[in-house]
Amino acid sequence: GAGVSQSPSNKVTEKGKDVELRCDPISGHTALYWYRQSLGQGLEFLIYFQGNSAPDKSGLPSDRFSAERTGGSVSTLTIQRTQQEDSAVYLCASSPGLRQPQHFGDGTRLSIL
């Protein structure tokens, strides 16, 4: 498909484990975003990648969260030593550039037991 692809769609893990979430953006989109949505809340910005520029990590809630984008395409969001409050839907989006509408994947539903 031509849309943003995220994997896994669901992830259940025990508190204290590390998790990796993957995002394949739309081909040719230079901007990539990660968001988190907790139950009943709006989307919370986590991190932004634009081309080869340094990412904006200002939304990452703690140093347990990190993300990378390899080759300007695929991105991985890593959460170390997961806590129950990390349970949420993690959404990835991409856009052709600044001030362009963001196209979202279907998200990864993360549940920490």
Place this chain on the structure above:
Amino acid sequence: DQQVKQNSPSLSVQEGRISILNCDYTNSMFDYFLWYKKYPAEGPTFLISISSIKDKNEDGRFTVFLNKSAKHLSLHIVPSQPGDSAVYFCAASSRPSNYQLIWGAGTKLIIKP
């Protein structure tokens, strides 16, 4: 401190009538606004946007109105159709952080047959 507020958690409208979804914001630096629609277990889908230099933007059945003095925007859907039943989010951004969207908590729209 919610910069973007959607005060109605849900809205029920008869099929064929007009649906009006409202959004208020507090940050006068916001100059770009978007509406997204979200079905369960899917990522948000872009609907329509408006720049602060305009007060109205129309796309088919969807019209967004912006009242800068009141810091208020609204999305009108006319006529409403059953497929419009979804959660609607408004989002805003401001220069220089053009990419960092601030999201409302969403309004669940239910279209009654």
